[in-house]
Amino acid sequence: MESFDIEVQRLTKRYGDVAAIVDLDFSVRRGATVALLGGNGAGKTTTLSILIGLLVPTSGRVTVLGEDMLRHRYRVLHRLNYSSPYVDLPHRLTVKDNLTVFGHLYQLDGLRARIGRLSEELGFTRLLKRPFGSLSAGQKTRVVLAKALLNEPDVLLMDEPTASLDPDMADYVRAYLQAYQARTGATLLLASHYMQEVERLCQDVVMLREGVKVDQGPPHALIAKYGRQTLEDVFIDIARKRRRPGEAEDVPPPPPGKPVAGNGGGTRSREAT
Amino acid sequence: MNGSEGVAGAARWRAHAPHSALSWQRAGAMVLRYVFLLRSSWTRIIEIIYWPTMQMVLWGLISRYVLTASTVLHQAAGLFLAAVLLWEVLFRSQMGVHTMFQEEMYARNLGHLLISPLRPIEMVSALLAVSLLRTLISAGSAALLAIPLYRFSVFTLGLPLVAFFANLMMFGWAFGLVLCALLLRFGFGAEGLAWAGIFALTPISGVYYPISTLPGWLQPAAWAFPPAYVFEGMRAVLLKGEFRADLFLAALSLNGAYLAIGVGLFLFTFGVARRRGLLLQVGE
Numbered sequence: 400m401e402s403f404d405i406e407v408q409r410l411t412k413r414y415g416d417v418a419a420i421v422d423l424d425f426s427v428r429r430g431a432t433v434a435l436l437g438g439n440g441a442g443k444t445t446t447l448s449i450l451i452g453l454l455v456p457t458s459g460r461v462t463v464l465g466e467d468m469l470r471h472r473y474r475v476l477h478r479l480n481y482s483s484p485y486v487d488l489p490h491r492l493t494v495k496d497n498l499t500v501f502g503h504l505y506q507l508d509g510l511r512a513r514i515g516r517l518s519e520e521l522g523f524t525r526l527l528k529r530p531f532g533s534l535s536a537g538q539k540t541r542v543v544l545a546k547a548l549l550n551e552p553d554v555l556l557m558d559e560p561t562a563s564l565d566p567d568m569a570d571y572v573r574a575y576l577q578a579y580q581a582r583t584g585a586t587l588l589l590a591s592h593y594m595q596e597v598e599r600l601c602q603d604v605v606m607l608r609e610g611v612k613v614d615q616g617p618p619h620a621l622i623a624k625y626g627r628q629t630l631e632d633v634f635i636d637i638a639r640k641r642r643r644p645g646e647a648e649d650v651p652p653p654p655p656g657k658p659v660a661g662n663g664g665g666t667r668s669r670e671a672t
Numbered sequence: 673m674n675g676s677e678g679v680a681g682a683a684r685w686r687a688h689a690p691h692s693a694l695s696w697q698r699a700g701a702m703v704l705r706y707v708f709l710l711r712s713s714w715t716r717i718i719e720i721i722y723w724p725t726m727q728m729v730l731w732g733l734i735s736r737y738v739l740t741a742s743t744v745l746h747q748a749a750g751l752f753l754a755a756v757l758l759w760e761v762l763f764r765s766q767m768g769v770h771t772m773f774q775e776e777m778y779a780r781n782l783g784h785l786l787i788s789p790l791r792p793i794e795m796v797s798a799l800l801a802v803s804l805l806r807t808l809i810s811a812g813s814a815a816l817l818a819i820p821l822y823r824f825s826v827f828t829l830g831l832p833l834v835a836f837f838a839n840l841m842m843f844g845w846a847f848g849l850v851l852c853a854l855l856l857r858f859g860f861g862a863e864g865l866a867w868a869g870i871f872a873l874t875p876i877s878g879v880y881y882p883i884s885t886l887p888g889w890l891q892p893a894a895w896a897f898p899p900a901y902v903f904e905g906m907r908a909v910l911l912k913g914e915f916r917a918d919l920f921l922a923a924l925s926l927n928g929a930y931l932a933i934g935v936g937l938f939l940f941t942f943g944v945a946r947r948r949g950l951l952l953q954v955g956e
Contacts, residue, residue: 413951448952451787455947474787485951486783489709489775496708502787503701530712546784 404554405431405450406584407568410459412445412610419445420610421457427603432580432587436630437607443590444485444608445558449522450588451481456511461552475554477505480603482547484540490532494523494542497531498549507548518546520575522568529631538564544572557589561596569593573600596633604630606637613637696796698790703805704774720806724760725815731756732822750824751910752880757818757826758906759879760811760841762899763870769848770801770866773855780935782951792942796935799852800845807841829906832915836902839920842927843898849934853941856950878903898923900929 405427412419420442427433435443447459448454453474461468467490488497495514502510518524521541531542540563547555547664559605560576561569573596578592591597597604598618606614607619614621614637626631710716731752776782785795815826826833853871854862876883876890877899883891894900901923908916943952 444952448949453783453786453946453951454949457942473789473791476787479787481784482788483783487780487781488784489705489781490711491779492705492708493712496705496712500701500705500708502790503704504698504785504790506697506789551905622780639742 400654402429403427404464405433405588406460406462407450408460408462409447410461411457412449412454413457418610420456420607423607423610423612425605425612425615427588427636429586430580430584431603432576432589432601433603433605435588435590435605435607436569436594436597436634438634440609441607442610445560446592447481447558447588447606448482448642451556452476467473470572477538477550478553479556480547480550480552480554481556481558482544482560484536484543484562485558486543488531488539488543488546489623491530493528494518494531494534495527497542498546501546502549507550513549514545518549519544537565537653538567540564541568541572551583552585553583554588555590557587559591559593560589561591561593569596576600584637594629594634598630608640622647678765694791694794695789698788699794699797702785702790703801706775706798706802709775713897720810721789721813722759724757724764724810725817727756728758728818729821730754730813732818732824750822750826750828750845751907753818753822753824754826754829754906754910755879755903757811757815758836758840758902759874759877760814761807761837761878762844764807764810765803765844765869766840766848766851767844768806769799769845770851770855772799772802772846773852774863777860786951793935794937796849796938799848802847803845804841807844829909831918832909834908835915835920837897839902839923839927842924844933846927846930846934849931849938853934853937856938856941856945859950873897873899876900882907896926897911898926901926 403426405425407423407425408467410423411421423442423446425433435446437443445454449456449600450463450468455469463472464478466472466475468475491502498514498517502513507513513585514527515524518527521544523538523545525540526538526542531539535540542563544557544560547557561572564572576587578602579585587600589597589600604615604616604618604621605612614624616624621633622628622630625636627633691700710720714739776785786792819825829836847870851862855866876886876894878886878894879898879899883894883900883904886894901919905916905919905923908919
């Protein structure tokens with residue numbers, strides 16, 4: 400029998416008359432890596448925020464590790480973690496102090512060794528005594544990722560896990576996450592705009608547009624379904640409300656002087672990559 | 673990366689008591705976080721000591737001048753100094769709560785904290801503990817400095833000083849938590865209120881004069897807040913040498929109610945913030 404670490408059922412979040420997400424349904428199998436994809440305002444961050452308990456939905460049900468997150472989130476918070484370049488750590492505290500505080504919040508054993516190992520693996524040992532605020536964006540991303548891995552979470556939620564990293568370090572972090580998952584059997588849910596990252600890491604993709612799930616499936620299946628060659632083309636098709644091959648298009652007018660990406664595979668964006 | 677550890681290796685780091693409703697270790701982690709902050713910033717440490725010292729120096733000099741003309745003050749030379757030092761206890765205790773909370777907002781760290789197992793009530797405990805620490809440092813250093821400068825020791829108040837201190841701390845905590853709730857709900861738009869709020873109570877707290885000095889219609893408002901009882905009690909000790917247990921108990925009862933309101937409002941606002949998505953929006 401399949402077991403799911405994350406189950407989202409008919410999830411809706413409204414701010415007054417504005418709907419951030421509407422009737423969202425998806426599940427994430429234990430040990431899988433799934434991506435939430437969508438343009439700005441598609442509802443990715445809202446969904447992640449509800450999953451980690453920072454936001455209460457208007458209606459619907461969210462279950463993580465078998466617990467109802469709206470009623471019993473404290474039963475599972477010690478088995479979850481979250482990484483986002485958009486939520487900071489205190490700037491004045493050193494990297495080590497920050498990780499120490501969070502280690503105590505998760506009531507971890509062997510904290511010093513844990514911090515030492517993570518800093519070594521993510522390549523920031525020499526930064527441990529530096530104030531977090533003095534780090535570069537890429538260095539901060541690695542430290543925030545270390546914070547998210549401190550408690551070796553069973554479910555790891557990530558918003559743009561490789562934002563601000565150079566290609567070499569981004570590649571290292573992706574390999575690290577894959578190894579982490581292989582070692583611990585953790586479930587990973589990420590929101591990302593890096594399509595190559597999604598194709599490499601994820602077994603399944605949930606495509607969102609304006610708060611509504613418009614499609615779901617493995618990256619290669621979505622690429623085939625939309626008659627495209629890359630996931631980025633699929634993303635653009637969905638964002639621009641283009642139909643699949645054979646369906647009528649609903650394309651917004653192109654910017655003046657710019658060619659429209661065609662429907663036969665050779666899109667501008669793909670040529671650029 | 674060590675792939676040989678296997679899934680069982682994960683449990684090695686895990687929590688020992690993850691489901692406990694209140695964890696002193698988690699609350700202690702937050703106290704540690706604030707101690708790290710103070711340790712990293714000498715300007716913050718100086719700020720803790722600077723203002724109460726300045727207040728004490730100013731009012732010490734005023735007292736010296738007034739002493740030459742006032743019989744009442746001859747009888748209780750330290751009245752103003754005791755008042756200013758006790759007022760600092762109230763001011764610092766409320767400030768100790770809301771400035772530490774503001775630090776989290778400035779740092780945009782609330783999101784990380786609240787997805788950890790830290791519970792809001794543990795955050796409240798940490799804020800109150802740090803407030804006590806800051807107040808002891810700030811008011812304590814000013815009180816000690818007054819001894820060589822003016823030959824006045826607030827510690828001569830004896831045990832009543834503990835009663836005054838405890839009551840003012842409690843009211844400061846309650847007031848600080850209400851300010852935190854306002855900051856959480858209205859963001860940095862409420863920052864000005866947080867800094868100035870306590871001063872609105874100064875005129876009716878009877879810090880430097882008896883409550884009977886106030887117009888009759890204003891006196892019930894003064895008695896609705898614990899500081900009025902504390903400062904009347906202070907004057908009773910200094911001028912008449914008696915400890916008014918009735919004033920102490922009245923202040924304590926009111927403080928119980930205000931503290932319950934403060935904690936309740938803080939926790940309620942967290943719920944509102946989770947519904948409105950405010951926890952991810954706070955920042956500079």
